[in-house]
Amino acid sequence: AQSVSQHNHHVILSEAASLELGCNYSYGGTVNLFWYVQYPGQHLQLLLKYFSGDPLVKGIKGFEAEFIKSKFSFNLRKPSVQWSDTAEYFCAVNNKIKAAGNKLTFGGGTRVLVKP
Amino acid sequence: ETGVTQTPRHLVMGMTNKKSLKCEQHLGHNAMYWYKQSAKKPLELMFVYSLEERVENNSVPSRFSPECPNSSHLFLHLHTLQPEDSALYLCASSQEPLAAYNEQFFGPGTRLTVL
Numbered sequence: 001a002q003s004v005s006q007h008n009h010h011v012i013l014s015e016a017a018s019l020e021l022g023c024n025y026s027y028g029g030t031v032n033l034f035w036y037v038q039y040p041g042q043h044l045q046l047l048l049k050y051f052s053g054d055p056l057v058k059g060i061k062g063f064e065a066e067f068i069k070s071k072f073s074f075n076l077r078k079p080s081v082q083w084s085d086t087a088e089y090f091c092a093v094n095n096k097i098k099a100a101g102n103k104l105t106f107g108g109g110t111r112v113l114v115k116p
Numbered sequence: 117e118t119g120v121t122q123t124p125r126h127l128v129m130g131m132t133n134k135k136s137l138k139c140e141q142h143l144g145h146n147a148m149y150w151y152k153q154s155a156k157k158p159l160e161l162m163f164v165y166s167l168e169e170r171v172e173n174n175s176v177p178s179r180f181s182p183e184c185p186n187s188s189h190l191f192l193h194l195h196t197l198q199p200e201d202s203a204l205y206l207c208a209s210s211q212e213p214l215a216a217y218n219e220q221f222f223g224p225g226t227r228l229t230v231l
Contacts, residue, residue, distance in 0.1 A: 004158070032216050043118055044206065044222040051217045090159065094216045102147060102216050103172060106159035 002027035004107035021076040023091030030096040033074040039087045083116045119143040120223035128229045137192040139207030148190040153204040197230045
């Protein structure tokens with residue numbers, strides 16, 4: 001069974017600081033990788049995703065993530081955060097094999113608080 | 117607004133009650149999902165429906181009974197729940213049911229409290 005772990009449960013930082021959130025997954029096959037974000041009072045929404053090609057993917061709002069296959073990692077980064085980046089961030093994976101369908105396995109989430 | 121709506125947003129029920137959660141998607145998608153988000157636990161997939169047929173039951177107890185009458189509507193019927201079933205229940209939808217690369221669009225969730 002696949003699993004996803006996010007190393008930090010809570011992160012507090014100041015505006016303009018750099019952010020990096022760790023995500024590691026455990027699965028023997030090939031996977032698709034996702035980062036979802038949930039802003040306060042809002043629904044979960046997709047931040048970025050990796051399926052194939054360039055392992056460095058860019059998403060909305062200046063976020064990027066790097067897939068390192070050898071480390072089973074998909075860390076999320078943003079060079080300079082804003083107060084509006086305060087949210088909970090979720091890493092997720094699914095099995096690339098078509099027969100497995102679109103079944104996401106989520107990490108536990110990381111709550112990020114950006115102080116103005 | 118993602119195009120996925122859920123009602124009610126909050127529900128309090130006793131262990132002997134029967135209630136239903138409703139999800140509706142306005143995106144023309146063919147797949148719908150129920151997830152459970154408990155405190156201090158990762159989001160867990162419960163059920164997957166593809167073209168109105170259930171394709172996944174992730175070892176969910178029978179006190180949770182899903183229903184998908186058409187591709188736009190998904191229900192979760194609840195009966196004789198336990199307090200540990202208190203959680204946020206999220207609905208999601210996506211295009212092309214078996215395509216793992218498709219983004220899932222989530223609703224706002226129903227916050228369920230079982231007394």
